[in-house]
Amino acid sequence: MVAELRRDNITNQVESARRRFDDLHRRFTTSPSERDLLPESLQELSNTVEELCVAAEELQHQNDELAATRVLLEEERQHFEDLFEFAPDGYIVTDLYGVIREANNNAAKLLHLRRDFLIGKPIVVCIATGEHVGFRRLLTRLQRGESVLNWEARIQPRDGPCFPVAMTISRTRDRRSRGQTAIGLRWILRDLTQQKAAEQQVKTQLRRISVLRDINLAITATLDLQTGLDVLLDRLALLFPYPVAATVRLIVPETGQLEHIICRGLNDLEWQAHEPSSPGRRTAQVLRSGLPVTARNVQSDPDTRSPDFYIQNNLVSYLGVPLTIQGQVLGILCLYTREEHEFTKDEIDSFSALSVQAAIAIHNSQLYERLKNQTVELRLAGDELEMRVEERTAALAAANEDLRSEIRERKQVEEKLRESEGRLLTFANQLEDHLIANDRLISVGELSASVAHEFNNPLQIILGFAQNLIQEESFSEAQQQDLCIIEEEARRCRGIIRNLLDFARPTSNEPVPIVVDAIVHDSIKLVRGYLDKSNIAVDIRIPADLPSIYGDPQPLKQVLINLFFNAVDAMPNGGTLSIGAAAEQASHVTIAVCDTGQGIHPETLPHIFRPFFTTKKKRGTGLGLSVCDRIIKAHGGSITVKSSQEGGTTFFLHFPLMEGQIDDRAT
Amino acid sequence: MTGPHERILIVDDEKNVRVLYSRVLQKEGYQVECASSGSEAIEKLAAKSFDLVVTDLKMNGIDGLDVVKQGKAVNRGLPFILISGYGTAQTAASAANEGADIFLMKPIEMTELKSAVKKALGK
Numbered sequence A: 001m002v003a004e005l006r007r008d009n010i011t012n013q014v015e016s017a018r019r020r021f022d023d024l025h026r027r028f029t030t031s032p033s034e035r036d037l038l039p040e041s042l043q044e045l046s047n048t049v050e051e052l053c054v055a056a057e058e059l060q061h062q063n064d065e066l067a068a069t070r071v072l073l074e075e076e077r078q079h080f081e082d083l084f085e086f087a088p089d090g091y092i093v094t095d096l097y098g099v100i101r102e103a104n105n106n107a108a109k110l111l112h113l114r115r116d117f118l119i120g121k122p123i124v125v126c127i128a129t130g131e132h133v134g135f136r137r138l139l140t141r142l143q144r145g146e147s148v149l150n151w152e153a154r155i156q157p158r159d160g161p162c163f164p165v166a167m168t169i170s171r172t173r174d175r176r177s178r179g180q181t182a183i184g185l186r187w188i189l190r191d192l193t194q195q196k197a198a199e200q201q202v203k204t205q206l207r208r209i210s211v212l213r214d215i216n217l218a219i220t221a222t223l224d225l226q227t228g229l230d231v232l233l234d235r236l237a238l239l240f241p242y243p244v245a246a247t248v249r250l251i252v253p254e255t256g257q258l259e260h261i262i263c264r265g266l267n268d269l270e271w272q273a274h275e276p277s278s279p280g281r282r283t284a285q286v287l288r289s290g291l292p293v294t295a296r297n298v299q300s301d302p303d304t305r306s307p308d309f310y311i312q313n314n315l316v317s318y319l320g321v322p323l324t325i326q327g328q329v330l331g332i333l334c335l336y337t338r339e340e341h342e343f344t345k346d347e348i349d350s351f352s353a354l355s356v357q358a359a360i361a362i363h364n365s366q367l368y369e370r371l372k373n374q375t376v377e378l379r380l381a382g383d384e385l386e387m388r389v390e391e392r393t394a395a396l397a398a399a400n401e402d403l404r405s406e407i408r409e410r411k412q413v414e415e416k417l418r419e420s421e422g423r424l425l426t427f428a429n430q431l432e433d434h435l436i437a438n439d440r441l442i443s444v445g446e447l448s449a450s451v452a453h454e455f456n457n458p459l460q461i462i463l464g465f466a467q468n469l470i471q472e473e474s475f476s477e478a479q480q481q482d483l484c485i486i487e488e489e490a491r492r493c494r495g496i497i498r499n500l501l502d503f504a505r506p507t508s509n510e511p512v513p514i515v516v517d518a519i520v521h522d523s524i525k526l527v528r529g530y531l532d533k534s535n536i537a538v539d540i541r542i543p544a545d546l547p548s549i550y551g552d553p554q555p556l557k558q559v560l561i562n563l564f565f566n567a568v569d570a571m572p573n574g575g576t577l578s579i580g581a582a583a584e585q586a587s588h589v590t591i592a593v594c595d596t597g598q599g600i601h602p603e604t605l606p607h608i609f610r611p612f613f614t615t616k617k618k619r620g621t622g623l624g625l626s627v628c629d630r631i632i633k634a635h636g637g638s639i640t641v642k643s644s645q646e647g648g649t650t651f652f653l654h655f656p657l658m659e660g661q662i663d664d665r666a667t
Numbered sequence B: 001m002t003g004p005h006e007r008i009l010i011v012d013d014e015k016n017v018r019v020l021y022s023r024v025l026q027k028e029g030y031q032v033e034c035a036s037s038g039s040e041a042i043e044k045l046a047a048k049s050f051d052l053v054v055t056d057l058k059m060n061g062i063d064g065l066d067v068v069k070q071g072k073a074v075n076r077g078l079p080f081i082l083i084s085g086y087g088t089a090q091t092a093a094s095a096a097n098e099g100a101d102i103f104l105m106k107p108i109e110m111t112e113l114k115s116a117v118k119k120a121l122g123k
Helices: A007-030 A032-086 A105-110 A129-144 A193-221 A225-234 A268-274 A281-289 A307-312 A345-470 A477-504 A516-533 A553-570 A624-634 A659-666 B015-027 B038-047 B064-074 B089-098 B110-120
Strands: A090-094 A100-103 A148-155 A163-173 A182-191 A244-251 A258-264 A293-295 A318-325 A328-337 A512-514 A536-541 A549-551 A575-584 A588-594 A638-644 A648-656 B007-011 B031-035 B052-056 B080-084 B102-105
Touching (some): A129 A148, A129 A163, A225 A258, A258 A268, A258 A328, A281 A318, A328 A345, A345 B110, A477 A516, A512 A516, A512 A553, A516 A553, A516 A588, A549 A553, A549 A648, A624 A638, B007 B038, B038 B052, B038 B064
Parallel strands (some): A536 A575, B007 B052, B080 B102
Antiparallel strands (some): A090 A100, A293 A318, A512 A549
16 A cells, blocks of 8 residues: 655655755765765665655656546546536526526526526526515525525526426535635525425315315215205315306116206206206216216207206306216216316316215115114014004903903803702703603693593483483472582583683684683683682682783683692682783783782792792692793783782783784774 | 474484483484494484484494485485584584584583474474
8 A cells, every 4th residue: 555645745755865965965075084985875875766766656656546536536527517417406506696607407497598598697587576585585694604595486487487496505615715615606496386286286185085074074974865965065165166056866766767856056946847857968978887977068068958058057067977886876966167167187086086975975865764764664563563462462361361261160160060960960850750740741631631521421411311300390399409400510510521621622823812801711610619629719800891812712721720720829728819900001911810828939939930940849840830931922922920928929911912902992 | 292203313322322312302202213333323324214313423433424424325315413522623514514414512401402403303
């Protein structure tokens, strides 16, 4: 490595060598004695020469290095010059007063001036007039010593509009003064037009994003379609800062027709009146393609169906975007400007973004509406279900109660059945007894009829001979009286037999008029002997004008005789059997059979007309009163009873009068 | 004994009845002949001439209605008095149908018998 050879060192070395040479020369010339010193001197000289050689060599080396450095410096200078010339920014070098000394290509281009024109001009001529004050302040600060400043200003080129630039200004220093003295200013100019435009664009985008975000928030905050769309259209002005009108129409899924939903900047009714439900060409294009469609001027557009409407309403440029969600087109969102306008891509994009929001709002509201309806339906269904459940529960409870009640009743019935089973058994036995008794009665009846007939011949003989003998004059009066008694008794027997036969005669179906007085007397005749024997008086009181009743005399006699027998049984110690009759209310005849007996026990009274009911133990058949009841009912009448323990018993037989009889009596 | 001499046939299966009717009618002057059954009566009607037949209705074998029927077949103009111990409206109607002139129900008054006979004989 060659030691740094500085100029001072070389000068010192050369000086040292000269001094040594001078010393040697002096010593050599002035004192020959010193000549002995020659070898020493020569050695010294030689050393000096050698040192010089080394220095010379070093110098050569340094020269080479310097030459190389110069080349490098030149290269660097060229490089920097190129950088200066072709830098993307404008570079201007001025003196401290802003007079341009140098300017690169970009600076000239930026300022719309030739480079040679720029040199010598104050830089202030390029600055927009409004910025001059600021410029001068800046210059002052730089002149005072501030080294680097950033400043934004607007440049006013000779031709063309102002544009913004960013400037970085630094001071250039004099190298000779080792950088202590500022000799000029270096200006780096950067065109901010694009940056500003980009910034503006970013701002616009941010504002739109903010607006869209607001809209999104507002829309998602409501599920009501009208409110959501109101919010959306209210915010339009934020996206389109010029007068616009907008409409929203939806496709009716059932018909495929368009339905007007809402509009802004337009009269709702007028718009609806104008806009047919079938889509026009532009709308159809939007709906078909699913893409935004624009028209520069709808008033003159050949696709416009009725330009007059658009002219009257001052609707000019058109932007239509589909309302699409999940690939399904729900409708269309249209924007109209009041002045002719070329929609930018950003505007179209923003409007499309808006349409997405709108579609979401519509979809949400539709879903909500559906959900609401489903909820209502669900609630109704729930209510109905609840109601049905309640009804069913109530019905079930009622059914359960019924069932319980039925079980209770059944148990009671079972209990009663068990009780009545015993009774039934007794009843069956009684029935058997009664049937036997009945059969016996029938047989007795038939037999008595037969016997009655058989009696006719002997009676005929007795009666006949008695009457024959009465004619004999040879008999004494007493004998004749005896014969008369025989005759009379025979006649009585005949009467009894005839009554008996009448009673036993089969009944006829055709009702015949029956004289109450006659039938009562006939019936009494049959039981007369029995009554007399029982010490019972008979009192018959029947009005002469009593209307006849209609029916079958035989069963009616049976009824009366039954009642007479009952009366006899009720008066074991004798009494009076009264038979009366009267016409009641001109519509009924009532026969009353009354005894003065012991009366019927109140507990027994309700059961007396039941078949086989008897209080006569083994004596009675138990058929009497039930048969009486049946017979009277068969005559359209009824039988009632009044009884007291003290006043005896009265049976009332009520017979309806025939229609003609009622009329007669009424008149 | 004076009186009518009409011949009367009395038919009854009861002997005492025959005796009674015979006594009463004979006392009235009629010539009385008796038959104790329907078949005997028919025989007598065929053999002799009678002016009147008084017959019982219910008899074993040929009954009173048959007697009337067959008697009328022999002599259409012969009157019949039918007397029954089993008389009903129905039997009376049947008797009338067979041609009996008078129907009476036992036991009858003897005066009734006498007047019925007179009536039947057209007196």
